[in-house]
Amino acid sequence: MPDLLQEGIGFSVVKNRPAYAITSVDSALLLASLLQQEGAMRVTDVAARLGVSVSTAHRLLGMLVYRDFAEQLPDRRYAPGPVLRRGAQQQASVTTLREVALPHLRRLVDAVGETANAMVLAGSDVRFVATVECDQILRVGDRTGRTLPAHLSSGGKAVLATLDDAQLAASFEPLDAATAARLDRELRTIRRRGFAVNDQETEAGLTAVGVAVPPAGGFTGAALSLAAPSARYSRGRLPVWASALAEAAGAIARDLSEGPSGEGKT
Template structure:
């Protein structure tokens, strides 16, 4: 059952998959993936194209993140995510914003004995994680209010102060906001027009966050500069929930 759920999340975020590709990525046999995919096709979560590629089925049409939005972004950032994880020993993540929520598109686990596991497929409130805060910090006050129309004024002002500190600092910090034992640093990715494309983060167990977060932020900023140059011609797809 867990494999089927993971396959659904990959279909939702990447827009397509093959049996061999999924088997390699998830380290299971092709026959195991095929059985799960057959069940997903039967239940409407996947459909099979003439080229034997599996696509999101009608049961995924209600997803708040446009299917396939992450595929090109993952392709362009994967080598940097792997390098970030290797340099820091911590887990590196790529995420996208949909409305006021962040979708984790990809994770590369670090080498530390105690580490944060993969976040791939997870969805959480943008204001409760480092990548979400990094992306929200790029918004104007009006755009921000449109995402949180019912938030009380005092809480909205607190959020704006947090985002101002994020812009001033140059990276976002999540010190156990969503889960007490998980903290992170985050950085928004932008193209040459200043469009926010997504964010990269480093997830760190809270117990060692204070000792390593500055080094991790330096690594993140270095790779962020390189990625923004690579992504300068990239244009963000339109996502649901942003209008």
């Protein structure tokens, strides 16, 4: 079962990993997502983020350039190409969020002992922009670059609970009447208690708790989550998790307000 643990326990009920995954294709698609989310990257940065050699990173970038998913800048960095620029969102802000959030995610993992994530709302989905894995053998894996339906994920629901009725309309539109009614009731509960729970709604065997990051530094729609194997989760852990998440979210908001010089402060 090592492959299962590497990717995160269970199989997604929303989007299954192919039985015969093609590693090079997966790496290229993840790289395209990173370029779209975070903007220009150096070859060495790409190699580090994907966990591949510099030569492999160079070949992946070369193929993305060939297909217009990337382009090389005069300073030799690689930026999103014409295809990705059609849907590029908040590149500078997402990069800043990731850089600011990472130290706080590490502290969350140290304090709670489970995997921590940062994500942003992207239409009716949330996109994971940073993950810090815990060191337990059975753990939730790295979600960076992936998306989940906002109305099912803990961080997505936490962000949706901060929106007004007009902003929520787009997220409710694709849902059937029963699902929309259930979500509306759940959002009222989330607003009251300040956190959201995803108990195996997106992946069998996975439970997550999420909170919204307060708007700061011109950035909105961000959230944090702690994710664990459901077998290790209990309602008794909720107060500790919710408190730790709220503290981290507040610290990230303060750092975003202060700008780059405030990164990592608590």
